Amino acid sequence: MSCIEQMKYEILMEKNTFKESREFIEKNSDEVYYVPPGYKIFNNYYIIGISPIAIGIKGYALIFTYTKPCYGTFVLSIDSEDSRKEIYRLREVGKEKASTSLKDDISLESFKKPQTSFQDIWKK
Amino acid sequence: MPGGKVLFMMGCPEIPIQTSIALYLSHKLTNLGFAVTVAGTDAATKLLKVSDSDGYYVKKLVNLDKTLEDIIEKRIYFDICFAFMHNDAGMTYASTMSAISQAKIYSIVFGRNAEALSETIEFNCEKIVVNDVHNPSRLKNKLDKVMEDIVK
DSSP: OOGGGGSOOEEEEEEEOHHHHHHHHHHSOSEEEEEOTTOEETTTEEOOOSSSEEEEEETTEEEEEEEETTTEEEEEEEESHHHHHHHHHHHHHHHHHHHHHHHHTOOGGGGGSOOOOTTOOEEO | OTTOEEEEEEOOOOSTHHHHHHHHHHHHHHHTTOEEEEEEOHHHHHHHHHHTTTOSSOSEEEEHHHHHHHHHTTSOOOSEEEEEESSHHHHHHHHHHHHHOOOEEEEEEOSTTHHHHHHTOOSSOEEEEOOOSSOOHHHHHHHHHHHHHHHO
16 A cells, blocks of 8 residues: 555545646646656655646645556645655755756756656746 | 566556456466566455466466566566556556666556547557457457567
């Protein structure tokens, strides 16, 4: 059992396709960051998904996908001390990525390509 | 590539042909010299464990999520992955495997919506698609051809 199931979470959407879940996060978050499959949150949950995986922020809540083999993809929201740490981490890495992008003059188009490194993370 | 490490990814086992094909393919590949690891959900692994209680066909049976964690953390690797899928979640797991691993991926797409599901696959893989639910013969025949190509 993943640690997520032991946390206090709210289900925002359930039993959908991954792509529908990603669109939901994009439309219902104040900020959206994109991470590659396998990105780790809450110390031991590795996100399963199709690149790019959207993680949303609304207030202090982290909004993310959770895929279960028999039921499809859920969109969960967690508002806790841990979610605040994750939001801080996303914003920090997002800042680094943005600053690298400016230096390297990477076009926006390249951000849409699948990522190959787990270090790659960027902000929409 | 006999001697290579092969992973099966097995999701929800509600489509009957998944278990029989996993047993068949595992046994064939093992006999060809591959080291086969079968990773599945709790239900998928329990079905295999009861069907093959002495571990004659499946030598190594492990948890799917734990295996993906081990691949992400680079504790294990595989040369070839057969990803079983009959729903969007199965395809999502296979897509994750494609992103975190260098393994050559074979997507085994089955069930009533197999054709439509296979069209949603965007990662690099070889697709083996059958619309079958109960009768594993057509899928078995397709996989026999795939195995012939692998050992060439």
